[in-house]
Amino acid sequence: MSVPDLKTFLAAPGKALAKGPIAMIFAEDEAELNATLRHHFDAGFASVLLFAPDAFELAKDVSDSATLHRIRHDLTSGDSLVEAVNAIIAAAPGLWMYYCYNAEFLFYPFCETRSVGEMLAFHTEERRDAMLTYVIDLYADDLTAHPGAVSLEAAHMDKSGYYALARPDPNNHNHPKERQLDFYGGLRWRYEEHIPAKRRKIDRIALFRAKPNLHLRDDHTFSDEEYNTYACPWHHNLTSAIVSFRTAKALKRNPGSTFDIQSFKWHNSIPFEWHSRQLLDLGLMEPGQWF
Structure with missing residues (x-):
């Protein structure tokens, strides 16, 4: 349709x-x-x-x-x-x-054998209405062969260089927001001089349950602060990942950055295997209590 x-x-x-x-x-x-x-x-x-x-x-x-x-x-x-x-x-x-x-692809624990509906049914049983998703940058290994930085067959990613900072609470300068963090890493971290500060985070609440008066905000967070938390108060919850060529595409398309970048590869680059196990092993998503 x-x-x-x-x-x-x-x-x-x-x-x-x-x-x-x-x-x-x-x-x-x-x-x-x-x-x-x-x-x-x-x-x-x-x-x-x-x-x-x-x-x-x-x-x-x-x-x-x-x-x-x-x-x-x-x-x-x-x-x-x-x-x-x-x-x-x-x-x-x-x-x-x-x-x-x-050019973004959702991965979640065990996605090769379980549907997104099965995962969200479990997440709902844990009384969660949203899921934190890390946006993991992908990039072609050879920009001469792939000048647009996109190649499914030659996709690479950073195996390390990810970190989190406490998320400030504008209403309480003495304490950050509870169970909320700002996550960084990948190309937005390595090429931060080309990325506006407010666009450098790699966390996104990409999976959520709609409800009346809920609003998505420009920074990929929601009007209900509980939706923006990475876990419930009593244990770790599921998280997922979106592997994305979007930042690599933008850096190579932008005249202010394209000539500064001959290759996105560095010593921490590894081929992306297109499998959830790799992301789990690298700690880039969390299975929580789902086995």
Whole structure:
């Protein structure tokens, strides 16, 4: 199904918002757009909403998927991701949702054998309504062969260099926010001189359950502060990861940084294996009590 804009879609969503979990994919360009959609089809989302300009072409198997619902949306022309996500939240309270950009791929513990719905059912049983997700940068190993920095076959990642800082509470300067941290690392850390300070964090609350009056904010956090916590008060909870070419693409596209970067590889670069076990072993996501 394809509709001319979000307002039209929300007036008659059909079965797209009937049950969750729902994935929202925002296309900034066409880089690995088909692969992004196929990956999230395979994860088991009940509906996948693609927000993209009409000019972006899809492979036939992708466009024919009964799971896909395409909505005209152009981020480069000023259409807002935050406003779109908040509109879907308001339209489908109670459903689990997820959002990402093209060339980003969700991984969670044991995702090779378990669906995203199974994971979120367990997370719900633990009385959690949101899940912390780390955005882990991917990049092509050879920028001569892949000048756009994107290659699924030659994807690399940083195996170390990640850290967290306490998140300040503007209402209590003597104590940081409870169970909230700001996470850093990857290309946003290594090339921080090219990244605005407010865009350097790699944490995102990408999985969440919609409810009335819930709002996503520009910094990838939510209006309900409990949604922004990494765990409940009594034990560790599940976390997940989004492996993403987005920062590498931007650094190579930006005239202010592209000529400073001949290669993203360094001594802590390793090939990405496209398997959740690698991310678990590196401590980049947490299985919590789910075995």
